[in-house]
Amino acid sequence: MIQVMIIEDDPMVRDINTKFLQRVDGFLLIKAASNLTQAKSFIKKHKVDLILLDIYLPKENGIDFLKWIRAEEIRVEVILITADKTIERIQEAFRYGARDYLIKPFTLERFKESLFKFKDRYSQFNKISEIEQTELDKYILSNNDLEEANNGTTDLTKGLNRYTYDMIWQQIKLIREKGEKYITAEELGETLGIARVTCRKYLEYMNKEGKVEMLIEYGKIGRPQHKYKINSVT
Structure with a gap:
């Protein structure tokens, strides 16, 4: 902890x-x-x-x-x-x-973004004694760019924010670490304090990247439910 x-x-x-x-x-x-x-x-x-x-x-x-x-x-x-x-x-x-x-x-979303970014860097640095430049850049460029944090600029597709993307990805990884498999956009939104439609947008993007798998469950009543988990090859 x-x-x-x-x-x-x-x-x-x-x-x-x-x-x-x-x-x-x-x-x-x-x-x-x-x-x-x-x-x-x-x-x-x-x-x-x-x-x-x-x-x-x-x-x-x-x-x-x-x-x-x-x-x-x-x-x-x-x-x-x-x-x-x-x-x-x-x-x-x-x-x-x-x-x-x-x-x-x-x-709360911005607060969580800050803590998730800190946690990711803290956890990784405590596991290793040396690091290559390309890997180090992931932490330096994403954590210390104040202008990006304030303006929400990103190298992702238009409409997506790098910090929100990283926060959602960290939560998905945490779910896998706990031994759980699938999560819905609704459940993710409740945990992170983010709108369901926003979570759905990022999950769909990650699905296109091949980072998460999507499962569609058809119930007897209502719309089908979309569930997501980390791709087994990620």
Whole structure:
């Protein structure tokens, strides 16, 4: 499990972020801090893999905490969650190694996209000691391209977004890891917080790619049900 600390002074926002986190498999909240003093004390004594960090805290600044982490050489990743949308602040956050930058208010879908991208990179890097350039590029180019994240640009067919595609694909892989086989667009949409028609569009695209197989079940009443699973040769 990826161990997470949330740093947020607003109790209501902290509760919302906690509930969002609980809806993503593979992540465990181990600390919810309301100020940087609590956060520093905790991180010195406990292993934390990921911090969800607010910038605006009472008489404190999350960017200063990010700088402190780097100065102390603490091995932890940080995703900024803030209402600050100034380019200067965004650039500063990435300059000090922020993994992603979520601007309030954000959607559950965007939140999950960020965590799934982090989880994929985290899991893969913990399995290997070396990596080739072509494989590394998959993580660098997809995780750090801020303009692509904000504008939704993609190298997929028109109307499809790379981040949504990756999020759906990660969930399908997770289903296979759990030993389950088929999933419908409705079930996928409920899990990820995405509209059924959107999931269906991406699943059909993956089917054309040959990455997933489609099964059509005809019932006695209603429309036939489309089910999908990872192609056995993928």
